[in-house]
Amino acid sequence: MVCYGALRMPLALLELPLYVVLPALYGDAGLSLAMVGLVLFAARCIDACADPLIGLALARRGRFVHRRWILSACPLLAGGFWALLHPPNSGATSLAIWLGGCSILTYLAYSLASIAYQSWGTDLGEDAGARARVTAWREAFGLSGVLLGTLFLEPSQRDALALTLLGLTGVSAALLMRAPSPPMATAPLPRPERDREAAQDRGPTKPAVSEPNPSAWTRVLNNRPFRRLLLVFLINGTAAAIPATLLLFFVRDVLHAQSLTPVFLAAYFFAGALAMPLWVLLARAIGLRLAWLAGMGLAVAGFAWTLGLSAGDANAFTGVCIVTGLALGADLALPGAFLAQVIADGGDRGATSGAYVGLWNLTSKASLALAAGLALPLLHWAGYEPGQPEGELALSLSYGALPCALKLVASALLGLIPPQTTPLNRLHAA
Numbered sequence: 001m002v003c004y005g006a007l008r009m010p011l012a013l014l015e016l017p018l019y020v021v022l023p024a025l026y027g028d029a030g031l032s033l034a035m036v037g038l039v040l041f042a043a044r045c046i047d048a049c050a051d052p053l054i055g056l057a058l059a060r061r062g063r064f065v066h067r068r069w070i071l072s073a074c075p076l077l078a079g080g081f082w083a084l085l086h087p088p089n090s091g092a093t094s095l096a097i098w099l100g101g102c103s104i105l106t107y108l109a110y111s112l113a114s115i116a117y118q119s120w121g122t123d124l125g126e127d128a129g130a131r132a133r134v135t136a137w138r139e140a141f142g143l144s145g146v147l148l149g150t151l152f153l154e155p156s157q158r159d160a161l162a163l164t165l166l167g168l169t170g171v172s173a174a175l176l177m178r179a180p181s182p183p184m185a186t187a188p189l190p191r192p193e194r195d196r197e198a199a200q201d202r203g204p205t206k207p208a209v210s211e212p213n214p215s216a217w218t219r220v221l222n223n224r225p226f227r228r229l230l231l232v233f234l235i236n237g238t239a240a241a242i243p244a245t246l247l248l249f250f251v252r253d254v255l256h257a258q259s260l261t262p263v264f265l266a267a268y269f270f271a272g273a274l275a276m277p278l279w280v281l282l283a284r285a286i287g288l289r290l291a292w293l294a295g296m297g298l299a300v301a302g303f304a305w306t307l308g309l310s311a312g313d314a315n316a317f318t319g320v321c322i323v324t325g326l327a328l329g330a331d332l333a334l335p336g337a338f339l340a341q342v343i344a345d346g347g348d349r350g351a352t353s354g355a356y357v358g359l360w361n362l363t364s365k366a367s368l369a370l371a372a373g374l375a376l377p378l379l380h381w382a383g384y385e386p387g388q389p390e391g392e393l394a395l396s397l398s399y400g401a402l403p404c405a406l407k408l409v410a411s412a413l414l415g416l417i418p419p420q421t422t423p424l425n426r427l428h429a430a
Helices: 008-013 015-029 033-058 065-084 092-122 128-152 155-176 196-202 216-221 224-255 258-286 288-308 314-345 353-381 392-415
Strands: none
Touching: 008 015, 008 092, 008 128, 008 155, 015 033, 015 065, 015 092, 015 128, 015 224, 015 353, 033 065, 033 092, 033 353, 065 092, 065 155, 092 128, 092 314, 092 353, 128 155, 128 258, 128 314, 216 353, 224 258, 224 288, 224 314, 224 353, 224 392, 258 288, 258 314, 288 314, 288 392, 314 353, 353 392
């Protein structure tokens, strides 16, 4: 678990600068929030569209292709990331082009590495309990990387961040060489005829069509539990990405506590790290579905708390960060276990797991794109400008109320999945 999970730390180290610091960095550099949001939306959409193609390519893999893809992507990722954090001193048009080009390069390299890495993980573990442990170990390393990233939020620390990233990547790559390889698979395995919904869709009078070797896309898109899970994952991910996108603006212009930003982030991610094993235990006791619903409810309570905060409420916001961080543990530990369970229940482990992960990552990127493409332009059009007192109400509503509404929609959709028609509602512990 250590040899496999360690790579998640340097990958996660990039996430705060890429998804939290970046909007504020380019907003302060001279781009309007509307332009920042639109450029990031376009770059993330391009990246998201590439994810299924990457996943499909992984479906035609050999034994060590995961390692090759990861090691090939790391130099591109480091170069694009460094350029992204060092924008030129030029006009708005040049800044927008620089932001778009460097974002596309960085996101695509990140996708190459992370899809190969996650696809590797879906093929590890022989039962749902083992797969949940793989996910929990990987995301625990990820939270450690994010916590480390809170130490590098100032512009003067960008070079130190780059050196730390290189060192961690080297150590993780060495450990990864000792991680267990996924099983070889040269063709998709036949889907077991135990999905009751699939049988009902074919109809009682229709004979099943024999398709011993369907394409990866056909197998993935015909998996109805997977399609339902993707919709929940998209809405829930957008709800989580909006506060991340607006955090620095909210802390600076509503709380007036910009110096405490590392403390808030550390409380949030540390609470998430502590909560992850608890969510895994809860999932074993009551099932993945009910445990994830509980996590969504806790997140709604935390974000609703922000609606009454104003300048000087730093202690109360620390409490918000702890509560929403505890809910973050569920979002990190449980959806990945859901995905692995769906792949296993569909008989698709091995040959087509890369295609599943590609679509899964597309959905994750789509939620990030929606968060930037909707929240930032809406704030701009509502009259909010960074550093100005006007528009603080719109900022508070966008930061607190909008995620609550989306979380409630996601929980309703997850709750509507009938337990008797999908295997997603129960975690079979090892």
